[in-house]
Amino acid sequence: METVCQIEHLCKAYGSTIAVNDISLDVQRGEIFGIVGPNGAGKTTMVECVMGLRRPDTGTMRVLGLDPHRQGYELRQRIGIQLQQAAIPDRIKVWEAIDLFAAFYQHPADWNKLLEQWGLADKRKASFASLSGGQRQRLFIALALINNPELVILDELTTGLDPQARRATWDLVRAIRERGTTVVLVTHFMDEAERLCDRVAIIDQGQIVALDTPHQLVGKLAMGTRVRFTPGNGFDPVSLKDTQGVTSVSREGSEVIVSGSGPLMAHVAAALADHNLAPSDLRTEQATLEDVFLALTGRQIRD
Amino acid sequence: MRALFKMTWVEFKLFLREPIGAFFTLIFPLMLLFIFGSIFGNEPSELMGGLGSVDVSTPAYIAMIIGTVGLMSGPISLVVYREQGILRRFRAAPLRPVTIIGAQVIIYFLMTLLGVVLLVVAAHLVYHVRLPEAPLAVFAAFCLSLASFLAAGFVLASLMPTARTTQVVAMAIFYPMLFLSGAAGPRQIMPETVQKVSEFLPLTHVNILIGDLWFGEGWSLVSVAVLVGMLVIGGTVASRTFRWE
Numbered sequence: 109m110e111t112v113c114q115i116e117h118l119c120k121a122y123g124s125t126i127a128v129n130d131i132s133l134d135v136q137r138g139e140i141f142g143i144v145g146p147n148g149a150g151k152t153t154m155v156e157c158v159m160g161l162r163r164p165d166t167g168t169m170r171v172l173g174l175d176p177h178r179q180g181y182e183l184r185q186r187i188g189i190q191l192q193q194a195a196i197p198d199r200i201k202v203w204e205a206i207d208l209f210a211a212f213y214q215h216p217a218d219w220n221k222l223l224e225q226w227g228l229a230d231k232r233k234a235s236f237a238s239l240s241g242g243q244r245q246r247l248f249i250a251l252a253l254i255n256n257p258e259l260v261i262l263d264e265l266t267t268g269l270d271p272q273a274r275r276a277t278w279d280l281v282r283a284i285r286e287r288g289t290t291v292v293l294v295t296h297f298m299d300e301a302e303r304l305c306d307r308v309a310i311i312d313q314g315q316i317v318a319l320d321t322p323h324q325l326v327g328k329l330a331m332g333t334r335v336r337f338t339p340g341n342g343f344d345p346v347s348l349k350d351t352q353g354v355t356s357v358s359r360e361g362s363e364v365i366v367s368g369s370g371p372l373m374a375h376v377a378a379a380l381a382d383h384n385l386a387p388s389d390l391r392t393e394q395a396t397l398e399d400v401f402l403a404l405t406g407r408q409i410r411d
Numbered sequence: 412m413r414a415l416f417k418m419t420w421v422e423f424k425l426f427l428r429e430p431i432g433a434f435f436t437l438i439f440p441l442m443l444l445f446i447f448g449s450i451f452g453n454e455p456s457e458l459m460g461g462l463g464s465v466d467v468s469t470p471a472y473i474a475m476i477i478g479t480v481g482l483m484s485g486p487i488s489l490v491v492y493r494e495q496g497i498l499r500r501f502r503a504a505p506l507r508p509v510t511i512i513g514a515q516v517i518i519y520f521l522m523t524l525l526g527v528v529l530l531v532v533a534a535h536l537v538y539h540v541r542l543p544e545a546p547l548a549v550f551a552a553f554c555l556s557l558a559s560f561l562a563a564g565f566v567l568a569s570l571m572p573t574a575r576t577t578q579v580v581a582m583a584i585f586y587p588m589l590f591l592s593g594a595a596g597p598r599q600i601m602p603e604t605v606q607k608v609s610e611f612l613p614l615t616h617v618n619i620l621i622g623d624l625w626f627g628e629g630w631s632l633v634s635v636a637v638l639v640g641m642l643v644i645g646g647t648v649a650s651r652t653f654r655w656e
């Protein structure tokens with residue numbers, strides 16, 4: 109494994125606001141690394157330090173072997189950046205913008221292909237101001253990829269996109285990784301991080317509260333599994349208590365919730381089958397990264 | 412170099428698409444020319460040393476264009492770029508600040524020059540205005556004046572928080588200066604105290620410098636000194652206080 113981005117003891121304050129408070133992490137080549145956390149957690153500040161756009165107060169960083177602050181120009185030749193808050197002139201046309209950005213790099217990609225790939229080919233002659241939020245976002249991603257970057261940092265990639273566009277964007281991010289580009293993805297959508305990322309750092313109040321694969325993070329929570337269903341008439345759910353792996357049974361409205369561990373679903377389904385029951389809404393509920401965040405900080409991610 | 416070239420070309424197209432900037436640089440001076448030309452004509456007059464009213468006004472309008480571009484268009488569009496996050500996006504690319512500012516300065520020079528040429532050609536064709544005795548010297552004075560006004564404008568851009576305030580402050584500085592400097596009407600007809608006050612305004616010195624050279628009266632060294640001073644101080648302060656966001 110090759111480290112493309114190494115951060116050690118990074119700190120950054122704005123006046124009395126401590127935005128990043130002693131963060132250390134490594135990003136490996138070829139992975140999709142997620143940085144998640146609530147609003148104001150310090151995610152943007154942290155990645156802007158990594159991009160060389162902000163000077164950290166203390167701490168060291170190496171990105172692609174370069175010092176982002178002193179070798180920012182060289183670094184930005186080789187990385188792709190999509191900023192959370194940025195714009196290009198209102199009256200610039202899509203093709204002019206991407207053609208302009210191509211001129212900034214030593215080895216630009218074919219921008220016609222990029223526009224096609226990101227579904228902007230028929231917007232080529234549209235002005236930036238006339239684009240929808242999702243189209244602007246896709247244009248910024250195309251701009252971030254114009255130099256065939258080794259590492260691309262995407263800050264709030266899917267904010268402002270509708271659910272369908274979000275899913276389509278996830279596929280495109282996977283496609284970026286398939287080409288061998290390392291992706292750092294900043295988001296406050298836990299489901300996005302869970303679906304997309306190989307590893308996730310959960311940030312809260314400028315600090316890392318957890319860092320692992322989404323699977324491990326959820327697994328470590330040991331919240332166990334829950335099975336839910338609506339029982340038919342005359343079925344006493346208490347009888348499920350003796351089923352293997354079940355620790356508790358409760359009711360929520362018309363639904364029964366069975367908590368336990370192990371392959372709970374299989375055991376519950378078998379027990380129900382013994383009673384000749386096959387509820388059509390029988391389903392498992394897994395813990396999510398949202399639950400992980402709640403467990404680690406005692407707060408909801410969006411409060 | 413390729414980046415600067417492309418950037419300048421795009422900025423050129425954007426300038427032409429921005430009706431307000433293009434209007435004040437290219438069209439408005441022509442409007443003034445024709446309005447005042449049709450009111451006063453260009454008959455030689457004793458009061459103005461045998462020159463016509465349009466003869467006197469033409470170099471003064473050049474000073475006005477320089478002031479508009481340097482103090483209004485320049486800082487306002489820079490602050491808009493900053494406020495909207497356009498500078499941030501450019502900065503995230505491997506771009507040096509000089510490329511961004513350089514492209515803007517080149518466009519302002521070319522467009523202001525175009526505005527001046529349109530004005531002078533129209534004034535000459537329609538009102539047979541006297542062309543400058545020393546065109547190269549006038550061109551040099553034009554370059555110095557515009558550079559020092561852009562430098563002052565960029566200082567203003569650094570100091571102002573938003574595009575809105577920039578616009579208000581720029582107007583509050585520019586319009587009184589415009590009327591007092593003689594760029595909008597001859598200084599010779601102003602009361603003496605007003606003339607004295609106007610000597611402290613940089614735009615007055617653009618007016619004097621270009622007017623003197625235009626009518627073959629040579630370089631006004633005081634005006635050169637004022638404008639060079641403003642360029643050096645403004646340029647230094649502007650580059651020290653430049654903000655990306």
Ligand SMILES: Nc1ncnc2c1ncn2[C@@H]1O[C@H](COP(=O)(O)OP(=O)(O)OP(=O)(O)O)[C@@H](O)[C@H]1O
Nearest residue numbers: 122125127146147148149150151152153154192296
């Ligand atoms: N330029 C700035 N000046 C002063 N304070 C700032 C600045 N940028 C960010 N902050 C503060 O630093 C903290 C971290 O902000 P940051 O933008 O890094 O958070 P974030 O995790 O990216 O949040 P979001 O999910 O809302 O994008 C916040 O408290 C914010 O108010």
Ligand SMILES: [Mg+2]
Nearest residue numbers: 151152153192
């Ligand atoms: Mg952010």
